[in-house]
Amino acid sequence: MPRVWLLLQVGSEVKRSSHAGYKDIEGVRYVWDSTVPNSRNVFPGDIAILWNKKTWLGAAIIKSIDFDRGTREMFACPSCGSTRIQPRKRKSPTHRCNDCQLEFEEPTAFTKDVNVYAGNFDGTWNGLNGKPSSKEIRELSNKFLSQHSMRDCDWGRVAGLLEQFGNSEVAQSLESGAAG
Numbered sequence: 817m818p819r820v821w822l823l824l825q826v827g828s829e830v831k832r833s834s835h836a837g838y839k840d841i842e843g844v845r846y847v848w849d850s851t852v853p854n855s856r857n858v859f860p861g862d863i864a865i866l867w868n869k870k871t872w873l874g875a876a877i878i879k880s881i882d883f884d885r886g887t888r889e890m891f892a893c894p895s896c897g898s899t900r901i902q903p904r905k906r907k908s909p910t911h912r913c914n915d916c917q918l919e920f921e922e923p924t925a926f927t928k929d930v931n932v933y934a935g936n937f938d939g940t941w942n943g944l945n946g947k948p949s950s951k952e953i954r955e956l957s958n959k960f961l962s963q964h965s966m967r968d969c970d971w972g973r974v975a976g977l978l979e980q981f982g983n984s985e986v987a988q989s990l991e992s993g994a995a996g
């Protein structure tokens with residue numbers, strides 16, 4: 817069975833609560849760094865299902881992974897230094913720390929040394945038919961309640977959802993390509 821990952825793609829244009837974003841190129845590569853849980857568990861030959869918190873974007877085989885050292889701009893609570901901060905859309909102050917509960921307007925910015933990885937799809941990208949719900953996609957994960965950007969998935973559930981939405985050929989291509 818191939819190893820399958822559900823990978824959240826938000827791109828560099830979206831400012832996250834704890835960092836400044838990534839330089840993904842949809843259909844070409846997926847970028848992450850060593851601050852991400854599971855960052856060291858993804859390997860060439862693994863299958864990637866990319867999604868945007870609403871529905872899937874596509875699927876590919878990770879053919880190679882580039883490695884580099886870099887830095888990441890991070891954001892933290894100005895009181896306790898935790899990066900577990902939450903932006904708020906309707907309340908003021910605009911941020912809240914999940915650890916010390918402080919409410920504040922602007923997080924503290926800092927730079928962290930990281931390992932940077934870029935998973936390259938090398939022509940294996942497949943757009944996907946259908947629009948499964950975010951709940952259906954979250955249920956592909958081996959840990960249903962996980963909130964990580966990189967989630968290990970069950971191939972049987974992934975193949976089943978691909979087939980349910982008319983992507984049987986994609987499922988077969990991914991499975992044979994990941995095995996080869």
